[in-house]
Amino acid sequence: MRRVQSLLDAESYRLLQLRLAADPEAGSLIPGTGGLRKIRWRGSGRGKSGGVRIIYYWARVHDTILLLMMFAKNERSDLTRDQKKILRRIVEEEYK
Template sequence: MPELFQWITLLPMQTVAELPEYIRTADKLLSAEERQDIIRYLAEHPKDGDLMEGTGGVRKLRWRRGGQGKSGGVRVIYYFHDDAMPLYLLTLFAKGDRANLSKAERNELAGLTTLLVKAWRGKRA
């Protein structure tokens, strides 16, 4: 007897929030379609970015843009704490504009992650 239905496993997608710095930079560097593609991708794969040392868990995702490949693309800086908390898009930069974040910027991000977690837990309490 043939099966009447097919089982499909759907994984829940992660909620994604864009911070103002990310929005400002994304408006300059990405098309609307590229921006949505990044959001969709990270909603499905929140742990894909490389963990950045000294940031409190911030990740960097290499993303190609406009047919330029990953080497000519952007670096998306985001924070993923866990499945219960939104993934926060923090900022991004074109690879050609800079190689990486400075130690001071990484320290600032570490402080920001602490604030994001405290704020989220405060809302949930």
């Protein structure tokens, strides 16, 4: 939760939750991850260049959205191959 608070204010986080609840497929599928998605979101008080990337998984059967990672746009552009493997394994063990 600390990571969320450092990147999003309460209102931005609430709007993100509403967006994903209304459209769980809003984010782009990340190839080779077993269904993980990435959505770009505006960070709180960061201006245009202060975007946030959110990696999540929609477990349809459970009707649950699992927020897995969140990072500022200027921290990294994408997940590494190892990160993709680890996140995929987490999802497979818990939700498939």
